[in-house]
Amino acid sequence: MNWITNFVRPKIQAVLENKKDTPDNLWHKCSGCGQLLYLKDYLEVQSVCPNCGFHGRIDPKTRFKHLFNKGEHALIDLPKANEDPLKFKDQKKYTDRLKAARAKSESKDAISVAYGQIGNMNAVIAVQNFLFMGGSMGMGVGNGIIAAAEHAVAKKAPLVLFSAAGGARMQEGILSLMQMPRTTVAVEMVKDAGLPYIVVLTDPTTGGVTASYAMLGDVQIAEPNALICFAGPRVIKDTIREELPEGFQRSEYLLDHGMVDMIVHRHEMRDNLIQLLGLLMKQTKAA
Amino acid sequence: MLTYLDFEKPIAELESRIRDMNNLESGEEINIAEEVGRLEGKRDKLLRDTYAKLTPWQKIKVARHPQRPHFKDYVAQLITDFMPLAGDRAFADDVAIMGGLGRFNGQSVVVIGHEKGHDTQSRIKHNFGMARPEGYRKTVRLLKLAEQFDIPVITLVDTSGAYPGIGAEERGQAEAIARSTEACLGLKVPLVSIIVGEGGSGGAVALAAGNRVMMMEHSVYSVISPEGCASILWRTSDKAEDAANALKITAQDLLKLNVIDEIIPEPVGGAHRDHKLTMEAIRKTLETALSELSALSGDKLKTLRREKFLNMGQKMGQN
Ligand SMILES: [Zn+2]
Numbered sequence: 307m308n309w310i311t312n313f314v315r316p317k318i319q320a321v322l323e324n325k326k327d328t329p330d331n332l333w334h335k336c337s338g339c340g341q342l343l344y345l346k347d348y349l350e351v352q353s354v355c356p357n358c359g360f361h362g363r364i365d366p367k368t369r370f371k372h373l374f375n376k377g378e379h380a381l382i383d384l385p386k387a388n389e390d391p392l393k394f395k396d397q398k399k400y401t402d403r404l405k406a407a408r409a410k411s412e413s414k415d416a417i418s419v420a421y422g423q424i425g426n427m428n429a430v431i432a433v434q435n436f437l438f439m440g441g442s443m444g445m446g447v448g449n450g451i452i453a454a455a456e457h458a459v460a461k462k463a464p465l466v467l468f469s470a471a472g473g474a475r476m477q478e479g480i481l482s483l484m485q486m487p488r489t490t491v492a493v494e495m496v497k498d499a500g501l502p503y504i505v506v507l508t509d510p511t512t513g514g515v516t517a518s519y520a521m522l523g524d525v526q527i528a529e530p531n532a533l534i535c536f537a538g539p540r541v542i543k544d545t546i547r548e549e550l551p552e553g554f555q556r557s558e559y560l561l562d563h564g565m566v567d568m569i570v571h572r573h574e575m576r577d578n579l580i581q582l583l584g585l586l587m588k589q590t591k592a593a
Numbered sequence: 594m595l596t597y598l599d600f601e602k603p604i605a606e607l608e609s610r611i612r613d614m615n616n617l618e619s620g621e622e623i624n625i626a627e628e629v630g631r632l633e634g635k636r637d638k639l640l641r642d643t644y645a646k647l648t649p650w651q652k653i654k655v656a657r658h659p660q661r662p663h664f665k666d667y668v669a670q671l672i673t674d675f676m677p678l679a680g681d682r683a684f685a686d687d688v689a690i691m692g693g694l695g696r697f698n699g700q701s702v703v704v705i706g707h708e709k710g711h712d713t714q715s716r717i718k719h720n721f722g723m724a725r726p727e728g729y730r731k732t733v734r735l736l737k738l739a740e741q742f743d744i745p746v747i748t749l750v751d752t753s754g755a756y757p758g759i760g761a762e763e764r765g766q767a768e769a770i771a772r773s774t775e776a777c778l779g780l781k782v783p784l785v786s787i788i789v790g791e792g793g794s795g796g797a798v799a800l801a802a803g804n805r806v807m808m809m810e811h812s813v814y815s816v817i818s819p820e821g822c823a824s825i826l827w828r829t830s831d832k833a834e835d836a837a838n839a840l841k842i843t844a845q846d847l848l849k850l851n852v853i854d855e856i857i858p859e860p861v862g863g864a865h866r867d868h869k870l871t872m873e874a875i876r877k878t879l880e881t882a883l884s885e886l887s888a889l890s891g892d893k894l895k896t897l898r899r900e901k902f903l904n905m906g907q908k909m910g911q912n
Binding site: 492 | 758761762763764765766770771772774777778794799814816817821840842846847850852899902903905906
């Protein structure tokens with residue numbers, strides 16, 4: 307920390323906190339250190355806090371922009387899912403929740419799939435969107451992963467999947483649970499074709515998503531400090547009535563316990579993927 | 594002593610009256626027999642009517658009934674020469690999932706399933722059927738063993754879910770479940786899965802990605818427990834009954850959704866009232882399923898299984 311962050315920032319903070327009509331769209335408060343960051347700058351650095359390194363959540367569009375060469379990519383059309391098969395209603399109708407999520411995120415469901423060049427290779431990249439109903443996995447997400455796998459096989463290209471999900475989409479009941487075997491079949495199609503399937507676990511990846519395609523990567527990468535688990539910390543705490551260890555279920559904890567291959571900073575993700583895919587695709591390189 | 598569920602109160606009262614009658618000493622035996630017969634008739638009708646229209650919430654209670662047959666009961670009645678096999682070869686033997694070799698109708702089979710236990714001691718031993726990673730890794734081991742020797746597999750699913758604990762998470766609960774599902778889907782021998790009690794979430798699906806998936810008439814199969822769903826979506830577990838209705842968890846609902854292939858009928862009043870009849874129904878279903886599947890090649894079995902799951906939920910009419 308330099309003197310600016312120590313002295314000037316708190317003053318700015320104080321001023322802003324007193325001003326009730328702080329424009330939300332100008333400033334972002336870091337969830338890691340609480341620092342107020344100029345939103346435009348923050349987005350420029352892929353929502354990684356320059357002060358503490360906290361990785362904020364980002365949408366598929368931003369991922370694609372920073373992963374593909376010059377950000378160029380083609381979005382893959384995803385097959386329409388059978389919507390609201392159970393006519394599910396809790397306090398709200400599922401169809402209303404879908405409508406709201408679509409309006410907010412400008413996408414059809416909690417996953418986007420794109421095809422493009424990364425380094426000197428082609429790749430299919432699938433990105434889950436936590437902002438869309440918590441990234442939850444229903445038939446739409448299942449269809450997205452299957453489409454991504456099929457596209458990878460057709461193009462003989464590796465598949466990279468960025469996971470982010472609160473788990474299965476309860477509003478689709480048993481059909482959301484069935485996405486576990488469905489997406490597993492999709493992963494198997496890529497493996498059968500001899501193509502790499504790389505998973506990048508991002509915050510948060512939990513429940514049925516972790517317990518299916520998100521843990522079946524040939525290589526498992528995690529972003530720093532991501533929550534990665536099957537049962538969430540609250541459920542575990544309620545069950546065992548014990549304090550959880552520090553850092554429990556975070557990327558670094560999983561690395562220590564042998565559950566992921568590496569933790570990669572978002573700013574180094576593209577270079578890492580290029581290197582990894584190049585090695586797996588057996589690209590030769592002059593010594 | 595039979596344990597009665599809350600909605601079985603009128604049935605319990607009738608049965609208590611029948612017992613009292615039977616205990617009566619007297620010279621009016623004829624009248625007693627008559628009265629007992631009348632009460633039994635009434636009881637049978639009540640039982641039939643009640644069980645013909647169980648609500649999803651009532652089904653959950655039946656599926657969780659402590660006297661419902663469990664893995665060990667099924668194996669004892671349906672499998673001969675059973676040899677349990679233990680351990681995941683990495684960390685431990687998790688007896689929340691049991692498995693081994695045996696014979697069904699004289700033919701070698703591998704049987705794997707959740708065991709909940711039947712009294713306090715055995716429930717603790719089997720961790721109430723809530724498996725840790727080792728249970729799923731043992732499952733993978735046994736599936737591979739079956740494939741190596743070309744032996745069909747039967748899985749019996751009965752769990753409220755995988756165990757949510759510190760050690761289980763540290764040792765890769767999610768990965769273990771994913772690998773178990775993957776192993777089911779890749780299997781080149783017949784895999785018949787029966788939800789016998791509770792099919793709770795990922796911990797159930799890990800054993801249930803079969804060529805045939807059947808449910809006992811009063812079993813349930815769900816992405817989340819109604820209690821859990823209610824506390825998330827309704828923000829109170831008091832709404833569990835509403836969640837049970839909304840989630841569509843009964844065998845009858847799942848057959849309509851084409852998620853399962855068949856419903857295995859239970860005796861009137863549920864499997865816990867008559868283990869023997871339950872076993873016979875399962876035996877018949879298993880015989881048919883295994884003989885049909887045994888005619889198929891390993892590659893065909895795998896392909897069909899994959900297609901079955903890929904197509905799931907895709908062919909239903911639009912709303
Ligand atoms: Zn920060």
